[in-house]
Amino acid sequence: MANPLKCDLCDKPATVHLTQIVSNKVHKVDLCEACAQAKGVTDPSGFSLSDLLLKASLNPEAAPGAMRCESCGFTQADFKKHGRFGCPACYDAFKGMLEPMLDGMHKGTKHTGKIPQAALARQSLHERLSKLELDLSDAIKSERYEDAARTRDEISQVKQATHQSPPR
């Protein structure tokens, strides 16, 4: 699912999209209705995009380059506010700011404890299955029927193994 663009000045969904060429460079601004009104973007008598761009860059939390989790929409500003992350995928999205933070917070930065063996084994089975299914459709498309038959057998083997593990 594609996340809608967020306003460069606040977190509301952007509905006004502007592109302006200033001294041979393309500048894009995405704004919500309210901010566009406030900044006079909708005023045809003109406004200064460069002013707006500068303001956005001075406010790093809302700057276009600020880190944001694609999976749950959590932003760096949200983290500053709550001190908690939005979802497990945030740990990837915010990798950059994480390492220096963990350094002071914990004994080390690498996990050396328990590993959820069963869950990981199940996960890798699923990954293998989707790869095999991809292989199968490729083989059929390119009419490599021997490969397809072999892949199909492999899929049924993996499926059997998955069924033997406890239900999800």
Next chain:
Amino acid sequence: MTIASLIASPSELTDAASNKTAIVLMTRIRLARNLATQPFPGWAKPAQRTRIAEICTAAVAAATPLKRSLNVAVDQLGELEKQILVERHLISRELSGSKQGSNVIISKDQTVSVMVNEEDHLRIQVLRAGFQLKKTWNVINELDTALEASLDYAFSPTLGYLTACPTNLGTGMRASAMMHLPALVISSQMEKVVRAVNQLGMVVRGLFGEGSDASGSIFQISNQTTLGESEEEILKRLTSVLQSIIEHELNAREKLLEADAGKLFDKIGRAYGIMQNSHLLNSSEAMNLLSLIRLGIDLGVFPDANRSTIDRLFIEAQPGHLQHAQKGEFDPAQRDLLRAAHLRSEFANFVRPDFSLINSNGKN
């Protein structure tokens, strides 16, 4: 099991008391776990929270130690019921204030509790009376492994178990011991101990966790960091810190007896007198007096058989338990009256202190 029958049943905390629980009253370990593909509870939308709760409670209720357990949505519990669960350390204050989609599952013997949609999807907790870190770890480790067979945990090979707050990353484990340290408090050494413990990467909190005071000279000591060490290493480090605190407490008791036994006896004797005769007791004063009686038991002034009574009263003196026993809601002033009345009746037939029986070395 219903909440009413759970409240009516004795808890691990109060009924397993023996001289083995003299200084470490209780050991507790909790693990923070999350589902891989769901947003953390604080960021999840109501429908997602409901879905998470369904997935988690189904898996938890099916686990062996939680068969025939109490399984209830937090918003179905009354304020008083929640307060009682907090006072028994079965749920957190945070969970008791949480909105729709939070659940708690508590084992029949009240040693295992799992909070669903607290700060993390799952907060698994096992508690045991006394100093039993290893045993507690074995129980919780087994339960965690059982849950993992049906739940896809959020896990990264480098960061370990992924948690809503980065302070819990890695093992997601917080192991703690509830310690009764009256001699260190009386001899004003607690501040020094707290500082030393902090330097060793451990945290000292009051009886009810963050921000609570240490009335009754009861403290919780737990590990602060969760990443970069294995569970066994953390437990080993915590064990050695706890052992050294026990050592210090025993030394402090010995010193108090050597330096001014009369002063210590006076404190214990007065505590006994107030228990038998007072008409107004707030919970903090009641805890401090019970703490002195408990110290008296450790020293041999009262028989060891009375220990479980005192540990039960520590809980019954709490506002939630007090109001539940009196079947109503009362303002703090009324509670002080009721608390004093309850303790008076408990102490009416409590054996008199005998200071000639004191253990000369203060150890038992």
